[in-house]
Amino acid sequence: MIGAESPDSDISNRDPASRIGTARNPFRIALSLRMETFTSPARHPRRRTEVLAGARDSLPMLLGAAPFGLIFGTLAGPSGLSPAGAMAMSLFVFAGSSQFIALTLLASGTGLMVILLTTFVVNLRHALYSATLLPHVAGLRQRWRIPLAFWLTDETFAVVQLRYGAPDLSPHKHWYYLGSCLSMYGNWLFWTLAGVMLGRSVPRLEHLGLEFAMAATFTGIVVPMLRNRPMLGAALGAAAVALAAHGLPYKLGLMLAALAGVTIGVVLEELS
Amino acid sequence: MNRHEVALIAGMTAVTFLVRYAFFALGERVAFPPLARRALRYVPAAVLTAIVVPMVLLPDGAHWQLDWRNAWLLGALATGLIAWRFNHLLAAIGGGMAVFFLFRWMIG
Numbered sequence: 001m002i003g004a005e006s007p008d009s010d011i012s013n014r015d016p017a018s019r020i021g022t023a024r025n026p027f028r029i030a031l032s033l034r035m036e037t038f039t040s041p042a043r044h045p046r047r048r049t050e051v052l053a054g055a056r057d058s059l060p061m062l063l064g065a066a067p068f069g070l071i072f073g074t075l076a077g078p079s080g081l082s083p084a085g086a087m088a089m090s091l092f093v094f095a096g097s098s099q100f101i102a103l104t105l106l107a108s109g110t111g112l113m114v115i116l117l118t119t120f121v122v123n124l125r126h127a128l129y130s131a132t133l134l135p136h137v138a139g140l141r142q143r144w145r146i147p148l149a150f151w152l153t154d155e156t157f158a159v160v161q162l163r164y165g166a167p168d169l170s171p172h173k174h175w176y177y178l179g180s181c182l183s184m185y186g187n188w189l190f191w192t193l194a195g196v197m198l199g200r201s202v203p204r205l206e207h208l209g210l211e212f213a214m215a216a217t218f219t220g221i222v223v224p225m226l227r228n229r230p231m232l233g234a235a236l237g238a239a240a241v242a243l244a245a246h247g248l249p250y251k252l253g254l255m256l257a258a259l260a261g262v263t264i265g266v267v268l269e270e271l272s
Numbered sequence: 273m274n275r276h277e278v279a280l281i282a283g284m285t286a287v288t289f290l291v292r293y294a295f296f297a298l299g300e301r302v303a304f305p306p307l308a309r310r311a312l313r314y315v316p317a318a319v320l321t322a323i324v325v326p327m328v329l330l331p332d333g334a335h336w337q338l339d340w341r342n343a344w345l346l347g348a349l350a351t352g353l354i355a356w357r358f359n360h361l362l363a364a365i366g367g368g369m370a371v372f373f374l375f376r377w378m379i380g
Contacts, residue, residue: 060365085277092285102284112276116283123291125319130295131304132315138300149293154323161316162361212344212372213365215327216351218320220364223355225317234314235321242322246330254322261318262311269310 044170054159054179061155062187064214068096069188072103073195079107083196090192094151094185097251098122121250128258129157136164140174148174151181155214158221229272234265324348341379347372 045053069090076086081103089099098119105115129152137145160177226232238261245253273281295302304312331337331344340346351368355361 057361060369082273082277084273085281088273088277088281089284092281093288095284095288098284098288102280106280112280112283115280116287119284119287120291123288126288126292127294128312128315128319130292131308132312134295134298134302134304135309137296138298138302140299142299145296145299146293149296150289152292154319158316158320209343209372209376211327212347213369215324215344215348216365216368216372217361218324219328219348219351219368220355220361222317222320222324223352223364224359231314231317235317238318238322239325242326243329246326253326254319257322258315258319261322262314265314265318266307266311 044168044172047172047175050170050172050175051179051182054163054176054181055183056179057159057163057176058155058180058183060213060217061158062183063210064212064217065096065155065184065187066191067208067210068100069191070195070198072096072099073192073197074199075100075103076196077199079103081106086192086196087189090188093119094188095119095123095126095153096188101250118250121252124255125154125251125258126152129154132161133157133164137174137177144174148177148181151185153184155217156180156184158218162221230265230268233268234261237261237264343372343375343379346375 072090073086076089077083081089089102093099093102101118101122102115105118130149133152137148140148156177159180163173163176222235226235238257241260242253242257245256247253248256328342328344328348329336329338331342337345347368350371351364354367355364358364
């Protein structure tokens with residue numbers, strides 16, 4: 001798993017040729033080859049390896065998103081959205097929270113402009129994600145940046161920022177990003193379709209607690225980051241504001257919490 | 273799909289994509305000032321924590337649940353401890369989910 005190996009954990013295995021073909025752990029490969037990265041670009045994890053790693057690291061979050069996709073598909077009809085409309089929304093909008101909020105607003109007869117404005121506010125956090133990832137994708141062509149932006153979600157941001165932070169200098173990290181995107185997208189479409197087709201006769205999937213997989217992934221990613229005071233302060237501040245403001249609608253509490261956390265981090269960094 | 277649905281989905285698609293793409297569109301033409309760059313380093317820890325903590329402490333979305341019967345809290349604590357001690361993400365997720373499902377099963 002990403003960030004799992006310390007840089008020297010693989011020092012005894014210096015036979016890259018025997019491992020490069022295996023898709024098992026590209027980061028171990030990448031880390032073990034750190035010294036050679038500049039002279040031998042061909043030895044970076046291959047594109048396919050990165051794609052598979054991105055999909056694999058998103059796996060817990062595919063589980064976590066499944067109940068939401070299913071419930072969205074199930075609720076679409078009763079909220080007044082046609083089956084084709086529900087599928088089109090997952091296909092083109094691809095943003096879970098705003099899709100749910102759109103259903104709620106549709107059901108209450110809210111007008112188009114209000115729904116669009118709400119969508120904008122709910123999705124504002126994605127601008128923070130893309131600003132954070134920008135330095136890593138700025139060198140890519142538009143034909144990469146457009147789909148990678150379209151597919152940017154909370155889940156993909158979580159694993160991709162970790163991959164970009166890994167110490168290896170692989171030039172193929174955007175393929176990892178793509179792998180995470182494709183798995184999340186396919187998963188969302190599949191569960192939306194399942195919800196639309198099953199209608200009300202939903203299995204127990206939504207009561208299994210699979211949503212916890214997302215919480216576990218985010219927790220597992222965040223905790224190792226908290227090794228200095230500014231990072232810890234940023235996380236604690238964000239948590240406090242998120243709890244205090246959780247009653248605010250449209251994910252505004254999340255935006256406030258993010259801004260508070262970032263501010264606290266920078267201030268503590270200044271002071272230290 | 274009627275005309276209203278097409279307009280709704282087209283509008284939501286445009287709004288969502290533009291928010292996600294605005295910074296990516298700039299590519300190498302934008303360079304953040306040093307303060308902004310430092311600030312952005314705190315985005316992952318701040319945002320992911322802000323998403324997780326309310327999920328874990330208010331599992332039903334409205335009420336605090338700060339006791340041992342909260343499977344979300346126990347699962348997240350297990351995940352955090354494993355991640356902190358072993359710095360191994362997959363083990364942390366797997367261990368946390370094991371604790372979570374075990375407790376849900378035990379509590380019934």
